[in-house]
Amino acid sequence: MKRSVCIFICHVFIGISVVFSQETSENLLTNSSFENQTKGWNMWGGEIINEGRFGNYSLKVHLDSPRWSGADQTILISEGAATADISGWMKTENVVRGKESWEMARISVEFLDENGAMTGGYPPVTGQAEGTTKWTRYQQSYNIPSGAKKVKVQAVLGNCTGTAYFDDIQISLKGRSGEALQKENLSGPTDEGEWYELMPATSKAGHYADWSSLLDAPAGKHGFIKVQNGKLAFSDGTAARFWGVNLVAGSCFPEREVADSLAMRLSKMGCNLVRLHHMDAPWSVPNIFGNVGNSKQLSKESLNKLDYLIYVLKKKGIYIFLDLLVHRDFTEEDGVVNKLPDLGGKQVAYFDPKVIELQKEYIRQLLSHKNAYTKVLYSEEPAIIASEFINESSVFVHFGGDILTPHYRKELQGQFLSKGNQGKLSVFELDYSTNISPVLKEKEKGNTVASMRFLSSVEKDYYNEMYRLMRSMGVKYLLAGSNFPTPILAYSKDNQGMDLIITNDYWDHPQLWKINNNWNRILYAPVNNTSLLKNPDKGSIAAITKYKWYNKPTIVTEFNACYPNEFTLDALPYISAYGSLQGIDGIIQFDFDATPVGKDRITPFTLSKMPDHLSQWVVAAPIFLRNDVKTAQGIVIDAVNEKMIYELPSYSDFIDKNYHLPYITRVAKSDSAVKGNDPSEYTGFYDKTNKIFTSETKELVLNYQKGILKINSSRVQGVVGKLSEEAFDLPMIKVKMKNKWASVMLVSKDTLPLSVSENFYLIVTTPCKMKGQKFNETRTALEDAGNVPVLAQVADGEVIFKGLKNLKITPLGPDGEKMKQLPLTLSGEDSSLDLKKAKTFVFEIKVKRN
Template structure:
């Protein structure tokens, strides 16, 4: 990140600051949130009713570019992450309670993450002050994980397991050349080094065997035999192609690891008649990207074979494309059954002009490879607390549904234990953040119910090997990657590559528009907005507006202040500068006919001093008109889960709801 100070003189019109745009009201004057951390403000558990217990349809499998159960039922996963202390520091009764809450919020997938990280104590290895090595797993920590898996399974929620996140070896782990690895507080990280160090690979396999063959004391099933486990990840954010190949270079003072790396690079160059002086240069595009993909794939293939040998049946992800990875990082990932992506944004995602700038959504789209399901184990935006974060779930879910993405996991539901008493606000604790929870259930409902239709147009970017490996191609520098998604579905076709005989490109779908120039724009040069080919999603980046207009879900989010926005059955008039308004049918009947409606309202939410809860939540000011049958009553849910009646005027087949800017509720029910 770069910070600069610009000094200007003369008659120059500088726009308002973000604070001025959002409004200068003192958040301390806003009401406290109405969010109870143990119960859900809405009840979407009906979405999981047919899947209880999770796994009843058999193991998840990857079929082409789709995830399915063993009985060939297609599945979409709307998920989140349980991370770190939430896994091991939550009382048993709270684990069961949170599983019920997660189901009520609309989730059907949870990833268990940071279970092995050294900053978490206890972690899966036990009490960090007592652990001497990482070769044995803690019985009590495994019991906590067992209970989480059982509780989630009972609620129809599937589980994603990581084989490695941030495990730190100690001197007692018998790792070869341990002393030359960078050390912090007596521990070393394995990222990068695992690809050339056999003893690290053996340690990873030993962990995978201990973890996946462990028999859950509550289900009686080993993790590998439990169909409620939806997928596994070999190693988290640990690629050679951009990030960790550099850790093995000769100037990094890891001579034994560098020797193995350089030897492999020279052998690869000889085998494929590549210039040896370029093949090892991990920081450059060209022959090095071929070599790095090959070295990474060898590791992936070996690890996958080991997991399959243990009896793991579900889809396996190798690592993720993340942190600015370009398309040249994708070939090695195809060794897995799915392509996984991580993407984090910043303020103003709805205002990203695809003609000139990339947004977090573009980095996800650039990971959709022809013939492979796409999973996203982490998405979010930072720094916390972004004033517009309530827009993100709607933007992510609407795009994911249109693009046909298979599993979306917000990061994170919690990193802290679920314990009564003092609670903190944080970007990694969505469970008590009223801005995120305001729209996460609405997003779950529209995505899982497929309210937004899939794209009818398919764009396939099919680079040649020279285009893919010899230059950086990312959403940051490719207008094609940014603009294609604004209209139709975007997929990446990886080319047949002689130097990578293991790369098996899938057939390009019939009827797809094949594109080869990463600099080609699919939008006019003067465009200020885009409408998807289905007509259901519209984004005006000049105004910072995003709308969803479908029979069962209609939503407007962004800079609504001072505008009147009309969709099929609703009209939104907001005085609050930035807000989200979502109206959804809960009984499956189209808006206008539905007699049970959920209204989700998102506004700014700010934690109290020192990131304490409850949050102060900005009350919405404006009005909402919606078509619905006569005789319905409006209710709000308060923090005690009581329904409070509210006034709603009815005339000419429409209800008019007036928000006075004083009363605050993020969830209303018209029924």
């Protein structure tokens, strides 16, 4: 899982006129003078101190090295607002400006659209200062740009050093006649409708449905995994595709009873792959080393638990993705004298000889170990399909920029010169200002092209060294480099040389960098709170296709749509359907543990605690594993070349400019003469006027203006998204819902088409929340995270089964337990189900056909 640092870059503002105003009106900011500490503010730097221009407190931001640091707050723009007046007090001490003219202490503003993207460009700063200044009031009035729905004010040190203090920051809004406007609040899906307490599962081995038939037990029966014509297959020629979960840290070392129930539960869910992640983390209890203070020896007790877990998963037909270096702490006890800048060897593990040797030592120990239960060496285990060498890492940069300490920067510079290069090795960072994908840029100027090529060679040499080692040990399964989810072309090309491509993607990952990276307060971290279905340009499938290479298999090693986003129930139909359309070889959701659903609160990432995600697995698993949504036959090539790869920004904007294509046909990169379909061939699949994509298979229709995805294949039919404004007519069912955000899916329980099958699952998923949960005014963070019980929204609507009268519909609980059969209303040849009559998400349907 990534721990990102967001960087804000300010450019010259274009397109908004500015008028200075002396008028004042009601301040719409919460806690504008910081008297209530951090309430209302996103803190991504700084602290509240007991000294203020007004009152007792103010915000202090101090930096010894340049970066963006400070606090921000966003409010809704009231209906009819024409201008925004921004003011605030600031004083500075020894602020040294950065490289750009705007990089100093600042009070600044941004206007955002309904999805949180900037609109109208960067406005002029409200106030800025460098050096040492007294308390000064800054004020600016702005015309609100077209399309703006929110305004965000920031109090920051902008990529500079020194100290700044902020106090009494205010926003007021005025209408076209200059009248003062009041603050508005948003409502969302979790504010609406009736709610019921979700019935907690009672078993650690249960699930709503039983999809163990999708698994082909035992794992490894078809031989080792391989790449065949750019796709995954087993050595006997059987095609392979994987739908799985991540087990994280201590969950990789369960007691036997827990391992048995976990294997049973996952098999029922239709999970055929488990990624073993963070086994080496020092904060994991236990970890692979036994938490003994060094990481040179593997714990016999931990290995025994791991052995048993792999054994029981293998019996159920569940394969293993075995991570290697994730979050290991390389210590002095391991022989590492100079402390690494981050856990897991980020950047350093690619080039430091000692750290590389320790990685090899770990690989030798782990893969030469014989499983006490399967009696097979890990290196010879056909149930293991892949390993990655290093998790979420690149030598070029890390999420927050270059993190190398002076010692390791000097070491890398020495290696650069020893290869015959001249001058300074460039220092790179990521530019997040595009609002779509971060791109590489130079932080400290050097021999740029030589630096790019050198760092690429460092990555390739590291990958090849690990590859040779593992192959020399007899490892037959697939090997991957890293899954750093930043589309740097040079990094991506380096990984393309391995057996498969891996990447990660999170929709609406909590913005921990805005709460000073305090993981203990993750429930209160800001989110965008927008839907995948209304943001195709930034959506997960568009992001993932940026990493795909022609004729190379791809596995998404981490995916999730994170709580408390209110629209997460759309994520699994979306990713399974479009993942299948793209021909992706595996998708692994992050993360899973042994907690029965409903027993504990919902958390941002843990699938086993997310009722909406778990219910959607009932439709998503067969969509992906059975290929119920067909893979597109066409393919469009995102052509890249050496110049694009090795010159900044080392990025292809092809998908940014053609974001409709991944929703219509396959897309992949190539730096060779491969020719795909011309993008113009797919013009007819994109209705620009109504903002609708239709897949070339005709099975998927996405209306991203409304936020509605329709699936219509032979074995799956349904609709997800904003369902309250119209009825939806599909071949087998008609759906009418009053819930504003919901999902209704019908899936064949066997391999037969719905038109002839006599066994279905109906999945009706509605939003979930915690009791007492409350959002802030802009619905971008929780004010109160609430607590158990978990609440689910009552499904208010009906499903009409067309031409089917002899139906038995039985609600299923979270353990798969059967409830009282539901009555139907007959009308001619059709049957109608009133969804309010059952308080669950999943229904088993038996059809008696004439």
